[in-house]
Amino acid sequence: MQSFEELDTKTTPCSKTLNLRLHVYMLELWSLIPYYMARLCTSLREKDVRVTVGTVGYHLDRKFFRRGGISLDPLLLDIGGGISSRLLRRIVKSLEYCLNLLFLSLRLLVSRPDLIHIQYLLFLELGIPLEIWFVRWVRFLRIPVVYTVHNVTRQDTGGKYDAVYQRTYNAADALICHGTEARNELIRKFGISEGRIWVIPHGPLFEKQTELSQERAREKLGIPRDEVLVLNLGVISRYKGIPYLLDSWKHVQAKGLKCRLIIAGTGDPALLSEIRDQVEKNGLSASVELRLRFIAVDELPLLYQCSDILVYPYREGTTSGALLTGLSYEKPIVATRLPFFQENLREGETALFVDYGDVEGLAHSLTDLICDPQKRGSLAMNLVGQRQSRAEWANIAAATLNCYRSLRDPSGSVEDRGLIGSR
Numbered sequence: 001m002q003s004f005e006e007l008d009t010k011t012t013p014c015s016k017t018l019n020l021r022l023h024v025y026m027l028e029l030w031s032l033i034p035y036y037m038a039r040l041c042t043s044l045r046e047k048d049v050r051v052t053v054g055t056v057g058y059h060l061d062r063k064f065f066r067r068g069g070i071s072l073d074p075l076l077l078d079i080g081g082g083i084s085s086r087l088l089r090r091i092v093k094s095l096e097y098c099l100n101l102l103f104l105s106l107r108l109l110v111s112r113p114d115l116i117h118i119q120y121l122l123f124l125e126l127g128i129p130l131e132i133w134f135v136r137w138v139r140f141l142r143i144p145v146v147y148t149v150h151n152v153t154r155q156d157t158g159g160k161y162d163a164v165y166q167r168t169y170n171a172a173d174a175l176i177c178h179g180t181e182a183r184n185e186l187i188r189k190f191g192i193s194e195g196r197i198w199v200i201p202h203g204p205l206f207e208k209q210t211e212l213s214q215e216r217a218r219e220k221l222g223i224p225r226d227e228v229l230v231l232n233l234g235v236i237s238r239y240k241g242i243p244y245l246l247d248s249w250k251h252v253q254a255k256g257l258k259c260r261l262i263i264a265g266t267g268d269p270a271l272l273s274e275i276r277d278q279v280e281k282n283g284l285s286a287s288v289e290l291r292l293r294f295i296a297v298d299e300l301p302l303l304y305q306c307s308d309i310l311v312y313p314y315r316e317g318t319t320s321g322a323l324l325t326g327l328s329y330e331k332p333i334v335a336t337r338l339p340f341f342q343e344n345l346r347e348g349e350t351a352l353f354v355d356y357g358d359v360e361g362l363a364h365s366l367t368d369l370i371c372d373p374q375k376r377g378s379l380a381m382n383l384v385g386q387r388q389s390r391a392e393w394a395n396i397a398a399a400t401l402n403c404y405r406s407l408r409d410p411s412g413s414v415e416d417r418g419l420i421g422s423r
Helices: 004-011 034-045 086-110 129-140 162-171 180-190 214-221 242-253 269-281 300-306 321-327 339-344 359-371 373-385 393-408
Strands: 022-028 049-055 115-118 145-148 174-177 197-199 228-233 259-264 288-291 309-312 333-336 351-354
Touching: 022 034, 022 393, 034 049, 034 393, 049 393, 086 129, 115 393, 129 145, 129 162, 145 162, 145 393, 162 180, 174 180, 174 393, 180 197, 180 339, 214 300, 228 300, 228 359, 242 259, 242 269, 242 359, 259 300, 269 288, 309 321, 309 359, 321 333, 321 339, 333 359, 339 351, 351 359, 359 373
Parallel strands: 022 049, 022 115, 115 145, 145 174, 174 197, 228 259, 228 309, 259 288, 309 333, 333 351
Antiparallel strands: none
């Protein structure tokens, strides 16, 4: 059986230097967050961390990691992601997930990384404690475990699986979250000690990648030039409030404004069908453009460049890669009053806030910006002015490395660790 050192040397361009100080196995066996994984692993390697990327190919873009020069752990089973049938793909991927977790557990007996950094646990999201045995096994082998809490709990369960989350959080040596409110919830709700929690921002998944003008970008995507464009882009989930947004858009359309709403992204087929039905039922087809599909990496910056306003009508959530990506395009924003949004935006300066479910309030804020190009420009300029305060991946990697080192040197204090990117 190959050791992790051999795998890293053979499969990663950055591992030619064999005297790197720390070897981390980055674990995300479902490939739910490939863009985040790619950015974090690349940034850590630039800090001379040896990273074995323990994930499988992204099923919507099987060549994504390869195009970015990122080699994955070749000993992971990875057939399911290439299956076109959604049901069969999920069955095969679930089986592969369990087998990969089992085989990885055995491999750790032969060769051990310095640390395992877990990004996502599939069955935890379903309230099934299957993976807790793996975390405890790793700890039994005296391998430190870092777990990134992208969302403190699953957004649509109402606390149903809190006991499983509690056991998982207690099993890890250190937890990383992306905002101070998430940290406070871990302390308040789950009793996690502050010394085990690191607040490290979530960076933008895609920085601005096009020099095209807004007019040229619209031309390439076939979008009219003379309409104010409101964009909602990202993986579509129920907690992201698309039906609420469409209810509000009906009020905006009733004012006879020359504007268009684009909803772009993929998600659960049943939810996408509901969105299509709502648009048709409410007579919104003329002003709402649905791009309910996977948005390729080269199309994504064009959509942001086309837009005049970004909207995030989320019901809940403790982080948002979509927001942090949108921030890098410096467009005026309308968002719901969630703690994470309020940590990254300033009401009246860089964004307009509304309470989730306030249909008329959201319609009013959107109408306000649609009708007032000067106000849009002011919000955009304020975002430009805050550019230097936004977290960069180099700083995110440095803070993550400090977290790793703290597990090898437990004498470091909470003050030594500090917080970055929090307001």
